[in-house]
Amino acid sequence: MSNPHDGGGTVIRFTRVRKEYARTGVALDDISLAIGKGEFVFLTGPSGAGKSTILKLVFAEERPTAGEVKVASVSSAALRARDVARLRRKLGIVFQDFRLLEDRTVEANVGFALEVTGAPRASIAPRVSRLLTQVGLASKGSSLPRELSGGEQQRVAIARALVNDPLVLIADEPTGNLDERATRGVFELLRDINAAGTAVMMATHDLDLVKRSDCRTIEINHGRLVYDSGEGPSRGDGQ
Amino acid sequence: MTVALREAVNAFRRAPMLSALSVTTIAFSLFAFGLFGLVALNIRDALGRIEDRVEIRAFLADRTPVEAAAAALGDIQAFPEVASASLVTPAQALDRARQELGEFSDVFDAAILPASIDVKLKPGSRDPASVRTVAQRIRTYDFIEDVRFGEEWIEKLYQIRNVATLAGTVLGLTFAIVAVIIIGSTIRMAVLARSREIAIMRVVGATDGFIRRPFLIEGAIKGALGGVAALLLTWATNEVIVRYVFAAAFFNLRLSLLGILAGALIGLVGSAFSVGRHLKHV
Numbered sequence: 172m173s174n175p176h177d178g179g180g181t182v183i184r185f186t187r188v189r190k191e192y193a194r195t196g197v198a199l200d201d202i203s204l205a206i207g208k209g210e211f212v213f214l215t216g217p218s219g220a221g222k223s224t225i226l227k228l229v230f231a232e233e234r235p236t237a238g239e240v241k242v243a244s245v246s247s248a249a250l251r252a253r254d255v256a257r258l259r260r261k262l263g264i265v266f267q268d269f270r271l272l273e274d275r276t277v278e279a280n281v282g283f284a285l286e287v288t289g290a291p292r293a294s295i296a297p298r299v300s301r302l303l304t305q306v307g308l309a310s311k312g313s314s315l316p317r318e319l320s321g322g323e324q325q326r327v328a329i330a331r332a333l334v335n336d337p338l339v340l341i342a343d344e345p346t347g348n349l350d351e352r353a354t355r356g357v358f359e360l361l362r363d364i365n366a367a368g369t370a371v372m373m374a375t376h377d378l379d380l381v382k383r384s385d386c387r388t389i390e391i392n393h394g395r396l397v398y399d400s401g402e403g404p405s406r407g408d409g410q
Numbered sequence: 411m412t413v414a415l416r417e418a419v420n421a422f423r424r425a426p427m428l429s430a431l432s433v434t435t436i437a438f439s440l441f442a443f444g445l446f447g448l449v450a451l452n453i454r455d456a457l458g459r460i461e462d463r464v465e466i467r468a469f470l471a472d473r474t475p476v477e478a479a480a481a482a483l484g485d486i487q488a489f490p491e492v493a494s495a496s497l498v499t500p501a502q503a504l505d506r507a508r509q510e511l512g513e514f515s516d517v518f519d520a521a522i523l524p525a526s527i528d529v530k531l532k533p534g535s536r537d538p539a540s541v542r543t544v545a546q547r548i549r550t551y552d553f554i555e556d557v558r559f560g561e562e563w564i565e566k567l568y569q570i571r572n573v574a575t576l577a578g579t580v581l582g583l584t585f586a587i588v589a590v591i592i593i594g595s596t597i598r599m600a601v602l603a604r605s606r607e608i609a610i611m612r613v614v615g616a617t618d619g620f621i622r623r624p625f626l627i628e629g630a631i632k633g634a635l636g637g638v639a640a641l642l643l644t645w646a647t648n649e650v651i652v653r654y655v656f657a658a659a660f661f662n663l664r665l666s667l668l669g670i671l672a673g674a675l676i677g678l679v680g681s682a683f684s685v686g687r688h689l690k691h692v
Contacts, residue, residue: 230613253617260615270610274424284614286413331614 180207181241182338182370183229188238190224190394198224199394202238206339206372211365213381214374216391222374225391226343229372230262231255243338260288263332263369267344269324271316277303277327278312284334302330306360322353329360333369340364342373346380354380417624418631421604428600429632435596436636437643439589440673444644446585447661447669450578455659457571464536464567466529466545466559474525474553482551483527491535491544498526524555538564593636594680597629601684608688618689625685626678633677637670 183206190199199221206212214222227233228240231250240247243261250258271280281299290298303309306326308319316324325345332340342361346354358380365371375381381388390398422429468486470479479497486495498506503523529548531541541564545557601608611621641661648660661669 256612256615256617256620258615259613264613266613270606270613272607272610283611287611287614287616287620335615 181205182208182243183372184239184241185225185228186239186241188228188235188240190221190228190233191236197394199228199235199391202391202394202396204389204396204399206370208338209365209368209370211362211371211384211386212373213384213386213388214372214391215376215378215381215388216397218376220391221394222391223343224394226341226372226374229339229341230264231258260335261338263329263335263337263340265325265328265332265340265342265345267347269316269321269328269348271324271327271331273316276313276315277308277319280316280327281331281334284331288335298334299330302333305333306330307356320353321349322356325349325353325357326360329357329364333364337369339370339372342371344374344376346375346377358384414620414623414627418627421600421624421628422631425600425603428603432596432600432632433635433639436589436593436633436673436677437639439592440636440640440669440676441643443582443585443589444640444669445647446581447665448644448648448658450574450582451661451665452658453574453578457567457574458533460567461533461536461571464531464541464559464564466531466541466548466557468527468529468545468548468551468554469556469558470525470527471553471555472524478551478553479525479527482548482553486527486529486548489544489547491531491540493530493532495527495529498528500525527554536564538568590676590680593633593676594683597625597632597677597680598684598688600628601625601681601688605688621689622682622685625681629677629679629681629684630674631677633680634670634674636677637673640673641666641669 183204185202185204188199188202189197191197202221202225214225216222224233228235228247229242231242231247234250235247242258245254245258272283275283278296278299281302282295285295285298300309300312303312306329308323308326308330311319311323311327316327319327325348329340329345340361345361346357349357354377361371361373362384388398388400389396483495483497486492500523503526507523527548529544531544535541535544538561541559542561545559548554549557608621645660648658651658
């Protein structure tokens with residue numbers, strides 16, 4: 172397969188990646204792909220196709236059985252366990268189930284991700300405030316996650332994912348638990364983030380959402396890459 | 411560090427019941443260990459008091475010149491094993507016998523009690539071998555007629571002491587291992603209860619060290635609190651024994667602080683082990 176992102180503009184590259192699990196067998200086979208800086212890419216395919224495995228390989232929760240995964244110039248072959256945390260600080264990760272700390276306020280949930288990196292205390296509050304404004308939750312800072320709607324909770328998760336100015340935002344079915352209106356809102360937010368220069372890699376089942384947009388689409392089936400629309404026209408333009 | 415400390419303190423606030431359960435479990439595990447320690451301490455004290463009575467008595471021949479006895483006394487006092495030595499005249503020996511065996515006082519006569527050099531030994535030199543060595547050295551003076559030190563009694567005392575030390579070590583280690591296992595399990599529960607939080611911390615790029623630190627502090631605080639509670643329980647038990655059963659010694663300040671420190675250390679090590687295991691498997 173030809174690669175549209177040779178050179179310094181690539182933030183994620185899979186080269187002939189194979190992933191096998193001891194119990195369930197082959198999850199991915201011979202996957203090669205590249206995602207450029209500022210690109211918006213949908214990852215689609217049926218349940219169990221291997222979408223989440225691809226995302227897990229990106230944020231190094233899993234290691235490839237064969238082949239190489241390169242994220243932000245860090246190769247899976249050279250990645251040591253103690254480097255994983257540093258790599259993740261270059262990424263923003265959003266999940267379907269939000270993964271917020273239920274006993275902490277919205278501000279604390281977002282600020283927590285900054286504390287983890289050892290950010291100076293004085294810098295945390297203004298940055299959190301700015302991010303909450305960016306995701307449209309400026310007035311919800313002192314709320315607990317359970318006091319928010321699903322869409323709002325996902326916005327908090329997105330704000331948390333953005334605290335470290337990531338190169339790529341990885342979103343695993345971020346709209347899977349949301350109604351149509353909230354889905355639209357979260358997707359628009361992701362497009363805005365992408366327009367500001369952050370690459371977005373979003374796994375989704377929502378084919379309507381994929382069809383409505385003009386973003387690059389990569390389809391996975393039975394662990395193999397079966398379709399790649401190539402570099403989309405939406406790269407960084409916010410359309 | 412301030413984040414870690416704040417997170418550790420907040421863990422108590424967020425899960426007060428689980429924290430109280432952890433501290434209580436640690437307290438009772440350490441209480442059992444503390445009671446054992448109290449028994450061991452009192453046995454050691456009792457044996458120590460008996461050991462204090464270990465003494466060598468070297469009887470002088472009749473008409474031993476006073477100068478020779480005094481010279482020998484000086485030599486003996488300089489022996490490294492000797493704590494003190496004193497010359498007992500026949501008259502003093504008679505007085506002592508009358509005091510110690512009051513009901514038979516009328517049968518004593520100064521003529522039948524010889525002068526002696528009474529030797530007390532330093533702690534650590536009261537075992538049968540050391541006592542025998544000192545006794546043999548004293549026997550080399552030709553005016554010494556007889557040397558007595560209750561050889562059989564000392565042998566028995568040291569047998570009891572050795573058995574008590576061995577039993578104490580085995581029981582103490584067993585109690586300590588049981589305490590560590592129980593405390594480790596308790597802390598593991600606390601870690602599992604926060605596995606979601608740990609997973610989230612990892613996702614946002616927390617290092618294992620950052621994740622581990624609050625748990626270590628929390629474990630040490632729980633261990634120290636458990637140690638204080640165990641100390642109070644042991645003290646209360648000791649007070650009841652002293653009031654209603656018999657006089658018993660309690661831990662001094664150094665041992666008490668050491669107990670609390672041991673609690674904190676067990677909490678810290680238990681946490682390190684539990685979190686380390688958890689981090690390896692997630």
